[in-house]
Amino acid sequence: MMQQLPVMEHFYTLQGEGFHQGRAAYFIRLAGCDVGCVWCDVKDSWDATKHPHMTIEDLLTAVKETPAQLVVITGGEPLMHDLKQLTLTLKNAGLELNIETSGAHPLSGNWDWICVSPKKFKAPLPEIMPKANELKIIIFNKSDFEWAEKYATLTNETCKLYLQPEWDKASEMTPLILDYIKKNPRWELSLQIHKYMNIP
């Protein structure tokens, strides 16, 4: 039987953050998250039972109704689900596949790009860190810079490093981030440009 996954929302838009910022992408936001970030902007995603289940075939059909070439699987915490079958199906359809995860659950699936955004509320599993193509640290307060460096040491040497201000703290944290990046140029700035543009 075809696997079903709880889906909070799925839509075609532009990736607003990180390395692939500005690219057209089909977002699939899977429901379910047990990480519990206090500043989470998608708290509705936490309870997977509140969201409809979709078959992988239905998700592929939805993606194929658009010209999308890139699919971003996000959440929630998408790795609460086994994503092997989803990635196999989307890959067989010729799609490029990125995941955005806190890393707090075992990695499943076959990915072109793994963005790990560790959270203080539930630490990532150590084995995922060397596999990250991108490390994205949300800066909520000053102590987060030191915390960011701790995770950077766990990544591989080609991993892209991003600091992103938490949205509600952006006016306070962005100047600190700019200053930090100038002193530590391996890091780059990630802004949630979709929020500035008011698109999903």
Ligand code: SF4
């Ligand atoms: S990991 Fe993501 S979805 Fe889960 S609580 Fe944190 S910000 Fe929200």
